[in-house]
Amino acid sequence: MxxxxxRIENLTMQFGGVIAVNNLSLEVNxxxxxxxxxxxxxxxxxxxxxxxxxxxxxxxxxxxxGKAIVCNHPRGKMKKLYVGENKGAYPKVIxxxxxxxxxxxxxxxxxxxxxxxxxTVFENxxxxxxxxxxxxxxxxxxxxxxxxEKRVRQECLSLLEExxxxxxxxEPASSLPYGLQRRLEIAxxxxxxxxxxxxxxxxxxxxxxxxxxxxxxxVQIKDKYDLTIFLIEHHMDLVMRISDRIxxxxxxxxIAHGIPKEIQQNQRVxxxxxxxxxxx
Amino acid sequence: xKKALMTLIPIALLYILLFVLEQILPASxxxxxxxxxxxIYSLLAVSMNLLNGFTGLxxxxxxxxxxxxxxxxxxxTIPLEARPSVYQYFDGGIIQFTLPVFVAIIASGIVTAVLAxxxxxxxxxxxSDYLAIATLGFAEIIRAIFQWDKLGPVxxxxxxxxxxxxxxxxxxxxxxxxxxxxxxxxxxxSSYGRAFKAIRDDEIAAEAMGVNLAKHKQLAFTISSFxxxxxxxxxxxYQTTVQAAPFRASMTYExxxxxxxxxxxxxxxxxxxSFLFIACSEWWLRFLDRVTFIGSFKVPLLASGFRxxxxxxxxxxxxxxxxxxxxxxxxxxxxALYKFFEKRSIxxxxxxxxxx
Numbered sequence: 252m253x254x255x256x257x258r259i260e261n262l263t264m265q266f267g268g269v270i271a272v273n274n275l276s277l278e279v280n281x282x283x284x285x286x287x288x289x290x291x292x293x294x295x296x297x298x299x300x301x302x303x304x305x306x307x308x309x310x311x312x313x314x315x316x317g318k319a320i321v322c323n324h325p326r327g328k329m330k331k332l333y334v335g336e337n338k339g340a341y342p343k344v345i346x347x348x349x350x351x352x353x354x355x356x357x358x359x360x361x362x363x364x365x366x367x368x369x370x371t372v373f374e375n376x377x378x379x380x381x382x383x384x385x386x387x388x389x390x391x392x393x394x395x396x397x398x399x400e401k402r403v404r405q406e407c408l409s410l411l412e413e414x415x416x417x418x419x420x421x422e423p424a425s426s427l428p429y430g431l432q433r434r435l436e437i438a439x440x441x442x443x444x445x446x447x448x449x450x451x452x453x454x455x456x457x458x459x460x461x462x463x464x465x466x467x468x469x470v471q472i473k474d475k476y477d478l479t480i481f482l483i484e485h486h487m488d489l490v491m492r493i494s495d496r497i498x499x500x501x502x503x504x505x506i507a508h509g510i511p512k513e514i515q516q517n518q519r520v521x522x523x524x525x526x527x528x529x530x531x
Numbered sequence: 532x533k534k535a536l537m538t539l540i541p542i543a544l545l546y547i548l549l550f551v552l553e554q555i556l557p558a559s560x561x562x563x564x565x566x567x568x569x570x571i572y573s574l575l576a577v578s579m580n581l582l583n584g585f586t587g588l589x590x591x592x593x594x595x596x597x598x599x600x601x602x603x604x605x606x607x608t609i610p611l612e613a614r615p616s617v618y619q620y621f622d623g624g625i626i627q628f629t630l631p632v633f634v635a636i637i638a639s640g641i642v643t644a645v646l647a648x649x650x651x652x653x654x655x656x657x658x659s660d661y662l663a664i665a666t667l668g669f670a671e672i673i674r675a676i677f678q679w680d681k682l683g684p685v686x687x688x689x690x691x692x693x694x695x696x697x698x699x700x701x702x703x704x705x706x707x708x709x710x711x712x713x714x715x716x717x718x719x720x721s722s723y724g725r726a727f728k729a730i731r732d733d734e735i736a737a738e739a740m741g742v743n744l745a746k747h748k749q750l751a752f753t754i755s756s757f758x759x760x761x762x763x764x765x766x767x768x769y770q771t772t773v774q775a776a777p778f779r780a781s782m783t784y785e786x787x788x789x790x791x792x793x794x795x796x797x798x799x800x801x802x803x804x805s806f807l808f809i810a811c812s813e814w815w816l817r818f819l820d821r822v823t824f825i826g827s828f829k830v831p832l833l834a835s836g837f838r839x840x841x842x843x844x845x846x847x848x849x850x851x852x853x854x855x856x857x858x859x860x861x862x863x864x865x866x867a868l869y870k871f872f873e874k875r876s877i878x879x880x881x882x883x884x885x886x887x
Binding site for chain 1: 717723740745
């Protein structure tokens with residue numbers, strides 16, 4: 252059995268009466284590129300937000316490297332409202348704030364780019380290193396962390412060089428063209444030294460050629476940084492080309508999973524994407 | 532290294548200039564009032580900027596924290612022999628020791644920081660407007676507590692605190708405020724400062740990058756309050772007496788106004804605008820408040836309180852048309868100034884060339 256780095260177990264996220272993610276279970280193995288696809292509003296980003304700790308799931312458990320990082324069961328108001336399955340399966344509650352989860356080694360990018368707009372490209376990457384620095388506010392203020400700071404700056408410079416962003420290092424992040432902003436966001440995520448990288452629609456708004464470059468880029472960074480990549484994407488050519496396995500969500504429910512070829516021929520997936528004829 | 536020298540030399544020159552001015556001009560000159568109060572308000576404005584401009588926490592509790600600083604300083608430094616007359620309604624008070632001035636100034640910073648930490652625990656969970664309302668409320672609560680009769684033996688109730696050591700030379704507030712502002716600048720340029728700015732720009736992204744929101748907000752709030760406390764102590768020394776009553780919300784708004792005029796996120800902007808603001812309110816615009824006659828003609832509108840009307844209009848103009856303030860988020864430096872004039876002269880030359 253291959254070692255799984257991320258395991259989601261019976262994840263349910265219910266907002267009021269609406270179930271955004273319904274009993275989702277999936278596994279991401281070490282060194283894989285796994286894609287999560289589905290029509291708009293299928294609950295893909297919600298699933299990501301649960302993994303990264305932005306949302307607290309209503310029910311279910313998420314394991315990272317074999318350790319439970321998020322676990323919950325319907326509590327409080329949700330106790331009565333909950334309409335999902337596996338109600339009593341996870342009596343334990345484990346909560347981690349997003350920054351702790353990032354520290355454990357899960358980095359992410361956002362669907363609508365979230366760079367620090369007023370900061371420079373270089374500062375954007377440096378912030379990702381903040382949590383990894385051995386320092387406190389006094390040593391930082393009085394520059395006693397000089398060596399640490401120098402090392403981190405060097406690391407960030409080489410990271411920017413690899414991403415071909417070095418010549419833009421002192422530009423404000425918001426002045427970058429769209430494609431480069433995406434690239435900077437990935438660079439920033441890489442700077443947190445992750446084991447697992449979550450990419451939320453990295454190719455959104457890109458033309459076919461840019462998408463192709465992105466596909467190459469993703470494979471490249473995966474090999475280079477020994478990463479596992481879990482991505483959400485709508486560009487099917489990108490997904491089919493680079494992913495090892497695909498999970499398909501529709502209305503919060505997992506409707507299919509398998510290798511790209513299987514998914515392409517799966518009738519349920521085709522129905523979900525194209526709709527089913529009324530009289531059929 | 533060269534950059535450090537470039538900033539240190541003008542600062543040294545400034546201090547020498549102040550020293551010389553003090554020897555030449557009479558001590559009662561209006562200039563010194565402006566310089567003293569301006570230096571103190573610079574510190575207060577910069578510490579507010581650290582919170583509002585750099586960390587993006589819109590806090591309006593400044594007056595309350597200044598009050599804590601001012602009272603701590605006053606209570607700790609009133610000489611023993613003066614205590615019976617100051618605390619005349621409370622049998623000389625219960626604090627029967629006196630601390631040296633510098634120790635008391637640092638103590639007032641620490642006391643303010645500790646109280647701010649405790650207040651921050653519940654209220655830093657709030658965001659934007661709600662945080663502003665909560666801090667404003669706490670400032671009023673602090674003022675009310677310090678006026679409370681039952682605490683009289685410590686705070687002298689709502690009576691004046693006086694006879695504590697004060698400064699005469701303008702160099703004193705400049706040195707203390709200068710040191711504090713230097714520390715704030717160092718903090719802002721450090722890794723923590725970057726994290727603060729990240730929180731300001733995008734909380735969710737900052738958290739996703741591993742910045743612990745609660746910890747960093749608490750840190751910014753506590754550190755800012757430490758310097759506000761020191762600013763309060765300086766203000767007490769400047770005023771020579773301390774009473775809780777004038778530390779109202781309007782004091783916070785004055786400082787907020789300075790920060791906004793100077794530019795949210797610019798230290799030098801805050802300093803510049805605080806001197807400008809104090810000079811206007813204490814000196815240059817004072818004539819607006821006086822009823823004036825030219826010959827037998829009474830100048831219309833000039834009457835007590837008109838200055839505030841003018842100020843309000845200025846605020847509205849700034850907020851409507853010049854929202855980024857004097858400096859925006861840029862910092863003042865000789866380099867930038869030089870470049871600015873260079874560009875201007877190039878433009879001028881170009882214009883002349885075209886004219887030819």
